[in-house]
Amino acid sequence: MDIIGVTESAVRRIREEIITGRLAPTTRLHETDISERFGISRPPLREAFRLLGNEKLVEFVPRRGTFVAGMSLEDGDQIYRVRQMLECTAIDILSQQDAPSFEPLRGALTEAQELSGKLSVIDNFYVMSRFHVRLIETAGNCWLMSCHQNLQSCLARYQVMYLNMPGSTPRSLDEHVTILSCLENGRHAEAKQHLTAHLERTRQCLRDAMPFGSAEAGRRENKRREGSQG
Amino acid sequence: MDIIGVTESAVRRIREEIITGRLAPTTRLHETDISERFGISRPPLREAFRLLGNEKLVEFVPRRGTFVAGMSLEDGDQIYRVRQMLECTAIDILSQQDAPSFEPLRGALTEAQELSGKLSVIDNFYVMSRFHVRLIETAGNCWLMSCHQNLQSCLARYQVMYLNMPGSTPRSLDEHVTILSCLENGRHAEAKQHLTAHLERTRQCLRDAMPFGSAEAGRRENKRREGSQG
């Protein structure tokens, strides 16, 4: 069981607030305000900011403050591009293994099926993305996992935004089933094709659904950042 | 110019000591000791540990302490595997762009040629790896950059270890030239082949040269970690 300190719970809390959108992009995170709101002191909060900075959920600007990272269409596209590459690499690695166990993958799908719609939006995202996470884990490369994990939090922001919109259709379970059966039968190239197509579809849904305001926010964010460099 | 605070300089200093091997794998980093040695207080040092934890140079274990991350043959292999995938993806992205500028890549090669052997081992590594870094940068995907950057510090440890050995031959410049000319002529598939071969050769050199002791250290590290979880 992980030891949960003040820093770690602050990380979780802020992460959740950013992913759910309660803390809007480019919002400034005042150390004093938040430490008071959370009832903690500033040093552990600063450690939390450093950790969240690694997840690219916030941007830590020395002597200026910490800001919620911006969002943009382009950013979302880039995440999906890298994600697709990471997961395809996982399949490549799997294809070279003797007899990888696909039990965790199958388990992820049944869990997703059972819990679908019964959880909060954010937990729903985590359950739904578990298939992809376990795919990476099965490859057994800790650096691949690290890269994938770094994407997860920011990906969650976009995904949760999509899931919050009316009429969003998260019925991609059968696509996952197809990918899994390809893997189990050793049809790795086909699995990669299905995976790529699945991610591309998801990305397109997300792109169509995304409000313009977020792209605008991202652009403002960039402007501010440029100003701080000069 | 970046503002350099106490935390940032602590990060640089510790990072350099780990990469050069002055701080051996699995060494425990006592907060009090190091803060006294550096003449700083513990809170910024803890922030530095969190940042170094993101780079996987140290392992921050709550209530136990911070340890220099272990090294192993397997770990080195995994880094190279992911690195190869990231850089090949960069080439894929480049191949879809209209007219990418290869000037930064060419510049990296001339710099490497000029400065080769005139720098410290660690700076030598950074100059030599600049070609690869700029390849990623040219693709223009900030998440790809982020993944690559996370690998860099740990890669540096292995690479510096290799460069420190007698008889190491860092004469891979011509291989880079070949890759670059393939890229400039639009022969992307060929560029990826050369890149993969180049990385594979480098990995093999490193693997042959690596002392057993480091793998052993990595194993001890894992044992300790398992013990702490139970």
Add this chain to the structure above:
DNA sequence: TTGCTGACTACTGTCTACAATCTACAACCG
């Protein structure tokens, strides 16, 4: 009216001190 300069405010950066917890060693009991 606009631009510049000064001071003030508020925030971040850092430090010192205290509390909580872990580890190691020793003593005691089986």
Add this chain to the structure above:
DNA sequence: CGGTTGTAGATTGTAGACAGTAGTCAGCAA
């Protein structure tokens, strides 16, 4: 003689306070 438990030392976790800097607003001059 070995194992277990308790205590002491050390080390990490957190809080609160102070110093330095950046941003802002107001006043004055052009």
